[in-house]
Amino acid sequence: MRLFYFLLIVIITVSHSLKADNEKIPVIVITDLYHPFQDPGDNLDLINGFALPEVDLKAVILDITDAFRKKIADHPTLWRDPRGPREAGIIPVEQLNYIFNRQVPYAVGPMSMMESETDKMLSLSSFEEKGINLLFNVLRESEKPVEVLSFGSARVLAVAYNRNPVLVKEKIKKIHLSAGTATEDYKMGSDQGANMIPGGEWNVALDVFAFTRLLRSDLPIDLYPCAGIDGGFIKDMNNTYWRLPDVSFIKDMHPKLQRYIDYAFTTELRYDFLKTLDEESPNLKFDEYPQPFHFWETAIWMNVTQRELVLKEEGKFELKPKKDTKAGEKNVHYEMRPCKLEIREDGRFKFFYTDKSNIRIYYREDPELNEKGLQYAVPELFRSYSIKN
Numbered sequence: 439m440r441l442f443y444f445l446l447i448v449i450i451t452v453s454h455s456l457k458a459d460n461e462k463i464p465v466i467v468i469t470d471l472y473h474p475f476q477d478p479g480d481n482l483d484l485i486n487g488f489a490l491p492e493v494d495l496k497a498v499i500l501d502i503t504d505a506f507r508k509k510i511a512d513h514p515t516l517w518r519d520p521r522g523p524r525e526a527g528i529i530p531v532e533q534l535n536y537i538f539n540r541q542v543p544y545a546v547g548p549m550s551m552m553e554s555e556t557d558k559m560l561s562l563s564s565f566e567e568k569g570i571n572l573l574f575n576v577l578r579e580s581e582k583p584v585e586v587l588s589f590g591s592a593r594v595l596a597v598a599y600n601r602n603p604v605l606v607k608e609k610i611k612k613i614h615l616s617a618g619t620a621t622e623d624y625k626m627g628s629d630q631g632a633n634m635i636p637g638g639e640w641n642v643a644l645d646v647f648a649f650t651r652l653l654r655s656d657l658p659i660d661l662y663p664c665a666g667i668d669g670g671f672i673k674d675m676n677n678t679y680w681r682l683p684d685v686s687f688i689k690d691m692h693p694k695l696q697r698y699i700d701y702a703f704t705t706e707l708r709y710d711f712l713k714t715l716d717e718e719s720p721n722l723k724f725d726e727y728p729q730p731f732h733f734w735e736t737a738i739w740m741n742v743t744q745r746e747l748v749l750k751e752e753g754k755f756e757l758k759p760k761k762d763t764k765a766g767e768k769n770v771h772y773e774m775r776p777c778k779l780e781i782r783e784d785g786r787f788k789f790f791y792t793d794k795s796n797i798r799i800y801y802r803e804d805p806e807l808n809e810k811g812l813q814y815a816v817p818e819l820f821r822s823y824s825i826k827n
Contacts (some may be wrong), residue, residue, distance in 0.1 A: 453589035457719045463495035463742060464580050466573065468547070470501045470590030470644070471527030474705035476519070478728045480589065481530055481702040482820075483735040485695060487587075489823040491664050492743040496576045497543050499569045500526045501590035503644055504549040515635050515643050529711050530702060536712050537694045537825060545572040547594040552647040555654070573598050574605065583611035585742050591644035591736055592617065596651040606657065608770070613659045614738045617641035617649055620663035620799065624786050629669025636703045637785030639665040646785045653797070660741065660774050662800045664734045672730065673805035678737040680809040684729045687817030689722070692825050696722060703727045719767050736812055737800055741774060747811045755811035770811045774798035 467487050473478040487495040505513035509522045531544045545804060547569025548559050562570075573594060577584060588595060595613060599606045619638035626633045635643040641664060642649045666674025673679055688699055697715045701708070704723045708714055740747070740757065747770040748758045755770070766770065776795040781787045789799055802808045 448761055452578075452789075463492055464494050464496050464582055464584045465742065466497050466499065466576055466584055466586045467495065468499045468501050468573075468586065468588045468594050469527070469591060470503070470641075471498075471530060472502070472506065472524040473527045473529045474521075474524050475701070475702055476506060476521075476524060477732075478703055479731070479733055479735060480527070482699065482731075483589065483739075484534060485698075485823065486735075487818070488534050488540060488542070490739065490743055495540075495542050496580065497545075497572050497586060499532050499572060499594055500528070500531075500544060500546045501588075501594055501644075502546055502549050503524045503591065504550075507549075512811045516640065533701070533711060533715060535699050537698060537715060540825075543572060543576075545569045551645045552593060552596060555596075555647050555651040555796070556600055557597070557647065559597045569594050570598055570601070574602065577605055577609035580609060583609055583613065585612050585811060586610050587614045587616075587738055587742065589616045589738075590641055592641075592648040592652045596645075596648035599651065599655060599657065609747075610657065613652065613657055614662065614742060615652065615659055616664060616678070616734055616738055618661060618663040618664045619665040619667075620674060620789070621667045621786075623788055624782065625667055626627075627666075627668035627672075628670070629665075632665060632669040633738065639663070639670055639785075642785040646783075649785050650783070653779055653787065656796055659797045660738075660800070660817075661777075661797055662734075662737050662749050670734070673809060675803070676799060676801055678734050678800055680733050680736065680805075681813050681818070682731040682733065682813055685727055685731050686724075687821055688725070688727070690817075690821045692823060694825055695823060699727075717752075733812070733816070736816060737772065737802075740772070741800075745772075747772070747808065747815060749811065752761060753814070755815040757815045770807050771803040772808065772819060773801050775801045 469480055475481050505511045511519040526546045535542055545568035546561055548566045632638045636646045637643055658787040663677045664670045694715050700722050704726045744760045745757045746760050746763055748756050749768045750756050776792050777789040777799045778792050778795055779787045779789050
């Protein structure tokens with residue numbers, strides 16, 4: 439009889455565990471993550487994929503542009519970044535796998551720009567093929583359609599679509615595309631640097647053909663413009679940018695995550711990049727961290743995981759799953775609005791709200807309140823991340 443009850447408990451436990459796993463959201467992250475960092479937000483942002491309980495992170499694909507692997511970047515239209523050399527963010531992904539005791543696969547995609555919208559890039563090296571093959575493998579093996587989050591160029595997705603449009607359309611539930619400039623009638627604003635580059639925004643300029651290929655396709659896309667009329671560092675109703683004055687909350691995060699961030703932000707060269715995560719008393723070089731901190735990614739994670747930015751009491755906010763919100767709670771409104779696009783060859787577009795479309799664009803009602811809420815809620819979320827080994 440005891441054996442019977444023991445087996446019953448085991449069956450129930452396994453059943454609940456399988457149910458919980460099935461309810462998770464399958465996600466692929468495509469990110470222009472480098473080491474040492476180029477945009478430090480990429481290193482911080484990737485923690486969400488490993489730590490958010492709603493997410494089943496299936497793969498990380500590193501969207502790297504060869505020009506930024508050099509000591510002085512030589513991209514034809516973007517900043518000649520003198521802070522190189524840097525390499526694909528293999529170390530950060532391995533560190534997060536180590537911290538969270540995971541085996542999330544990763545690979546590098548094509549490092550050069552597409553030559554046309556229909557380019558299948560069939561002459562890639564075997565190394566660069568891995569990123570596209572990993573995307574295909576995850577899509578084929580996933581029981582449910584996958585949410586694909588794109589932070590960087592749209593190159594991997596555009597090439598994959600050109601090669602196998604049936605698979606991509608069948609097995610991708612939604613492409614969440616962090617890129618572009620949201621303006622009326624292609625207007626240009628005060629950021630002269632942004633006005634000089636294709637699309638007026640970094641991720642578009644990384645590969646214009648890739649960006650326009652996706653937006654002209656019939657794929658389901660949620661579009662999160664990084665820039666508004668005055669560039670990527672000014673808040674607008676249709677862009678996702680917000681600013682955090684400092685990153686002091688890192689001091690309250692789990693020690694292993696503190697060490698992961700410290701390794702990334704101080705660009706320290708250590709061979710023991712895994713062992714350093716286990717040090718008992720991390721000597722954080724906090725004064726060397728990039729501050730203030732710039733974010734563009736948060737809206738995507740909120741939408742994918744169906745979280746609301748809720749005002750709990752005056753000055754205090756929480757990023758809360760919609761299913762856990764209560765009647766009468768005030769949320770800081772955002773939504774994805776269906777739209778039609780007119781797209782220029784340089785990657786700029788204008789949009790029109792409509793009733794139904796394969797493309798939706800991000801909209802926040804009050805950018806100032808949105809930023810205020812995220813400045814409180816995002817540090818609280820990062821503080822809450824625990825490590826179970």
